[in-house]
Amino acid sequence: MLFNSTLFLFAFLPIVLGGFLALQRWDRARFGVAWLVAASLVFYAWAQPSFLLLLLASILGNFSIGLWIQGAGSERGRRAWCVLGVVLNVALLAVFKYAGFAVEIVQGLGAQDFRVDAIALPLAISFFTFQQISYLSDTAQGRVSERSLLHYTLFIAFFPKLVAGPIVHHDEMLDQVHALPERRVVSRDVAVGLTLFSMGLFKKVILADALAARTGGFFDLAAAGVSLNFFEAWTAALGFSFQVYFDFSGYTDMALGLARCFGIVLPLNFHAPYKATNISQFWRRWHITLTRWLRLNIFIPVSRGIMRRGGGRWDTSAIVVGQMLTMGLCGLWHGAGWNFVVWGLLHGVLLVGYDGWTVAKRRLGLAGSLPAPVGLLLGRATLFACLAATFVVFRAADLTVAGDMLRTMSGADGVWTVDTASRLAATIGFEGGLLLVGLLAIVWYAPSSHEILGDDEPALDIARWVREPLDLRWRWRPTPGWALAGLAALLPGIYWILIEGHEEFIYRFF
Numbered sequence: 001m002l003f004n005s006t007l008f009l010f011a012f013l014p015i016v017l018g019g020f021l022a023l024q025r026w027d028r029a030r031f032g033v034a035w036l037v038a039a040s041l042v043f044y045a046w047a048q049p050s051f052l053l054l055l056l057a058s059i060l061g062n063f064s065i066g067l068w069i070q071g072a073g074s075e076r077g078r079r080a081w082c083v084l085g086v087v088l089n090v091a092l093l094a095v096f097k098y099a100g101f102a103v104e105i106v107q108g109l110g111a112q113d114f115r116v117d118a119i120a121l122p123l124a125i126s127f128f129t130f131q132q133i134s135y136l137s138d139t140a141q142g143r144v145s146e147r148s149l150l151h152y153t154l155f156i157a158f159f160p161k162l163v164a165g166p167i168v169h170h171d172e173m174l175d176q177v178h179a180l181p182e183r184r185v186v187s188r189d190v191a192v193g194l195t196l197f198s199m200g201l202f203k204k205v206i207l208a209d210a211l212a213a214r215t216g217g218f219f220d221l222a223a224a225g226v227s228l229n230f231f232e233a234w235t236a237a238l239g240f241s242f243q244v245y246f247d248f249s250g251y252t253d254m255a256l257g258l259a260r261c262f263g264i265v266l267p268l269n270f271h272a273p274y275k276a277t278n279i280s281q282f283w284r285r286w287h288i289t290l291t292r293w294l295r296l297n298i299f300i301p302v303s304r305g306i307m308r309r310g311g312g313r314w315d316t317s318a319i320v321v322g323q324m325l326t327m328g329l330c331g332l333w334h335g336a337g338w339n340f341v342v343w344g345l346l347h348g349v350l351l352v353g354y355d356g357w358t359v360a361k362r363r364l365g366l367a368g369s370l371p372a373p374v375g376l377l378l379g380r381a382t383l384f385a386c387l388a389a390t391f392v393v394f395r396a397a398d399l400t401v402a403g404d405m406l407r408t409m410s411g412a413d414g415v416w417t418v419d420t421a422s423r424l425a426a427t428i429g430f431e432g433g434l435l436l437v438g439l440l441a442i443v444w445y446a447p448s449s450h451e452i453l454g455d456d457e458p459a460l461d462i463a464r465w466v467r468e469p470l471d472l473r474w475r476w477r478p479t480p481g482w483a484l485a486g487l488a489a490l491l492p493g494i495y496w497i498l499i500e501g502h503e504e505f506i507y508r509f510f
Helices: 006-025 029-047 049-071 075-108 125-140 149-157 170-179 187-223 230-261 279-285 288-309 316-334 338-364 372-395 399-409 420-427 429-445 480-500
Strands: none
Touching (some): 006 029, 029 049, 029 149, 049 075, 049 125, 049 149, 075 125, 125 149, 125 170, 125 288, 149 170, 187 399, 187 429, 187 480, 230 372, 230 399, 230 420, 230 429, 279 288, 279 372, 288 316, 338 399
16 A cells, blocks of 8 residues: 555545544543554555564564563564564565575676575565664663553554655654653644645656656666666656655655554655765765664764774775675665665765765865855765766666667767757656756756645654754645645645556665
8 A cells, every 4th residue: 555545645644544543532542553553564465465464563573672672681682682683583584685686696696597586575674674773783782671562563664654754763752652641632743743744745646757758768678678878868867866755755744644543753765866966965965764774773883894994093095894794795785686786885975975075175185165055055966976977877677778778878978969959858747857957957957845734843853854944934834725735736736646646666666
């Protein structure tokens, strides 16, 4: 079941939200947690009924290991239980998500007779597995001591964030789950939540899906062996860069908005990443909770391990190896294929290169040499071009197709041919070109949905991200004018879904 499906919009959400608010109105709020748990399990089972047992087994297994960690009488015992839990979680992820990729690697090494039957990928397995690994780690360190299976199940399976995040830490949600029976959801919570949801639906349906229809054909042509020209390759790269941006931004807004309708505030997971001026800033703004998880569980342990072997000092090798390994695994997390691994490694190279360039600028006295507006524009443009190139690797059918497209984008095959203009006009058109320019202006300069709703805490710790309040004209308030603006975002999306149907979210497959 997708957030942008008619089933969700016209049946599931009204029933679940209406039932939850009715329980509060009838002084039965203590049943609210159970109601949301039941709704979340139905939500998951609707997409893949056969994997509901897997989700429940994972939840029960990790909850049990968490209890055993809490009951261990020594630090060594807690650590042993934690290691066991992490190994079992990684094994589960490896079997269901990476077995096919492992077979491909083995066959590539010459064992062509080695075969394994295809294994279906359970919905959201990466997200709920990573979240439970963090829970076990925090439990082993004494940061959490959850003893209610019902509360833990909602913490893991809460339907707004189950499919594609955010990846939530225990201290960001469990206290809110415990407080649900006493906390009254007020009309402002629902208003803020539905406004954020409407913004997300607009981004997904009107922007991301429209871009997919206009530019996705270029990737299909490239996969079929058709040689793209310079402008077509760049149009495909830029179009997909905007598509994945609005697709994931839209999902995040919808997830946080839905959670807020039930009185739960989730952590920010996406904050205008194309406004970044370097790759390091980008990863602090794009999929924020995944970046945090990778930093805490991969980069820091690996870098510290190298540092200890090198005499206890931070050095270049520790940072470079840590960044490359972390980003390689980040790519592998996004998908079991060489495209994703290479995409992650390219981002590792960009991070390492940026660190080197930062040191070089400081030593050469070049830091701050450009006027601030020029530096801002140059930084954003350079970063966006690099991201668009890496997204070609992410989106292309295989590495060969990606390599051909990148070569064309470099100008190696020429920039202009006699049929360039006619081919562009036939595929994207003048209005499509204007759309790309307009979207660039939006992602660089328009306020984000979280900035617009910043006064009402649309995400946890929002003040850390939105430090300068918007002009009063742009700030959301519960007024008729803003209600109309919300409807103006919601109704076109619903109309499009009713006429054209709904499309999958890109991050739904991770």
